[in-house]
Amino acid sequence: MSALDDLTNPELESDAELAYEGALRPKTLKEFVGQTKVRGQLELLLKAASMQNRTPDHILLAGPPGLGKTTLAMIVAQESAQPLRMSSGPAIQHAGDLAAVLSSLIPGEVLFIDEIHRMARSAEEMLYLAMEDYRIDIMVGKGAGATSVPLELSPFTLVGATTRSGLLPNPLRDRFGFTAHLEFYDTSELEQVLRRAAALLGLEIEREALAEIATRSRGTPRIANRLLRRVRDYALVHGTGPTLAAVRAALELYDVDALGLDRLDREVMTTILTRFSGGPVGLNTLAVSVGEEAETIEAVVEPFLVRIGLITRTPRGRVATRTAWDHFGIERSQDGSLFDDL
Numbered sequence: 001m002s003a004l005d006d007l008t009n010p011e012l013e014s015d016a017e018l019a020y021e022g023a024l025r026p027k028t029l030k031e032f033v034g035q036t037k038v039r040g041q042l043e044l045l046l047k048a049a050s051m052q053n054r055t056p057d058h059i060l061l062a063g064p065p066g067l068g069k070t071t072l073a074m075i076v077a078q079e080s081a082q083p084l085r086m087s088s089g090p091a092i093q094h095a096g097d098l099a100a101v102l103s104s105l106i107p108g109e110v111l112f113i114d115e116i117h118r119m120a121r122s123a124e125e126m127l128y129l130a131m132e133d134y135r136i137d138i139m140v141g142k143g144a145g146a147t148s149v150p151l152e153l154s155p156f157t158l159v160g161a162t163t164r165s166g167l168l169p170n171p172l173r174d175r176f177g178f179t180a181h182l183e184f185y186d187t188s189e190l191e192q193v194l195r196r197a198a199a200l201l202g203l204e205i206e207r208e209a210l211a212e213i214a215t216r217s218r219g220t221p222r223i224a225n226r227l228l229r230r231v232r233d234y235a236l237v238h239g240t241g242p243t244l245a246a247v248r249a250a251l252e253l254y255d256v257d258a259l260g261l262d263r264l265d266r267e268v269m270t271t272i273l274t275r276f277s278g279g280p281v282g283l284n285t286l287a288v289s290v291g292e293e294a295e296t297i298e299a300v301v302e303p304f305l306v307r308i309g310l311i312t313r314t315p316r317g318r319v320a321t322r323t324a325w326d327h328f329g330i331e332r333s334q335d336g337s338l339f340d341d342l
Contacts, residue, residue: 024197024225025071027078033196034189034221035068038180042072045178046079055108056080057177058131058158060116062165064303066222067182069161070114076159077110085111089118098123099138099151102130107154116160117167124172131158131175163299184219184307187211193221197228198242205231205242212247216260218304223260230254259308259327264292266328268301269310272320273330280317 026032029039042059049056059076061069077084085105092098092113105111113119119127130136134153160176162168173179185193191207191214198205213231217224227250234250235242255263271289272279287294292301302318305311310324325332 024200025074027075029075029079031196032068032071032075033192034185035072035180035182038072038182041178041180042076046076049080055155056157058175059160060165060168060173060176060179061159061161061182062179063163063182064184064220065163065300066220067184068221069182070112072180073110073112073159073161076157077112080108080110080157082108082110082157085109087111087113089113089115092123093120095120095122095126098126098130099136102136102153102156103151105154105156108156109154110157110159112159112161114161115163116172117162117164124169127158128171128175185217185221186219187214190214190217190219190221190224194224194228197225201228201232203228203232203242206244209242209244209247212244213251216251216256216258218260219307227251227254227256260304264290265301265305268297269305269320269324269328270330272311272318273324273328278325278332279311279319280314282317286318 029043032039045059046056056076059073061072063069073086074084083106085101087101092101098119101111126136130153134155136151136153138149138151158176165173165179165181191210194205194210194213198210209231213224213227217227231242231247231250234240234253235246238246238249240246251257255266257266261269267290268286271286272281275289276286281289283294283298287297290297302311302313306313308323309321310327311318311320313319
């Protein structure tokens with residue numbers, strides 16, 4: 001079987017993609033690129049727990065998608081030499097769901113709950129007691145004859161991940177012994193991420209090409225790795241090698257511009273600039289105009305646009321900045337909004 005057959009065989013391609021994802025995840029804190037402060041804090045927390053022969057404190061990882069929260073949870077389990085149990089907030093919609101998970105944990109196990117802010121309220125309240133006293137109360141029976149039966153739990157470490165830390169109730173947030181706020185990566189850090197990924201893929205790529213991908217990756221390692229895969233595919237199909245020209249051609253094909261804006265980003269921006277004369281425009285009105293959910297605009301699109309200075313949020317709505325008008329080359333109408341100091 002030829003190398004081309006390997007790439008076009010669906011079963012082998014699926015295995016290759018799974019191997020790719022697993023290979024790119026760092027296994028230790030030393031391998032993890034970026035988030036220097038968070039890595040130092042986690043290293044101290046884990047070493048102190050090891051020296052005292054106890055389970056590490058519960059950890060909350062907060063930050064935008066794609067910055068490494070799941071990877072850090074895996075590293076916590078690896079560095080603690082403990083097994084990892086993975087779940088997610090949307091999967092825990094009843095207290096019984098959480099009770100089943102907690103009661104099956106072995107001593108020292110690390111429980112990772114992704115999007116923890118989306119758990120059901122009844123499960124959150126059960127988690128309070130479990131995190132503090134390693135105990136849960138299970139109701140047996142119904143009505144006046146119902147009784148509460150305490151169930152002791154093995155000591156465990158909860159690692160919660162959230163992209164919306166403001167939605168976590170204070171009683172839950174306060175029970176985490178350590179909260180890490182993950183920040184977007186700068187270009188040099190993303191170049192390190194891409195260099196490591198290229199080496200694992202056996203891909204020889206020019207430094208200028210890596211820098212080009214890094215500048216278009218929105219400060220997010222997950223996006224950087226995904227774009228590297230698309231560049232690899234483009235170079236393979238066209239037989240050009242992963243040169244700077246190939247990178248630019250591949251990213252143009254996939255609608256990623258020089259700032260890292262994708263199709264939805266540009267649609268949102270052009271809607272604000274042309275249909276609403278630069279704003280202000282409300283979130284719900286904007287979402288309807290582009291045919292997307294308001295939550296998608298607010299959680300996925302808007303943070304990046306605000307961070308790179310294309311829009312700003314005001315009490316009246318979203319407003320385009322001077323940089324946005326210049327980047328899209330659209331002439332501002334007489335009544336168009338413009339923040340001259342941005």
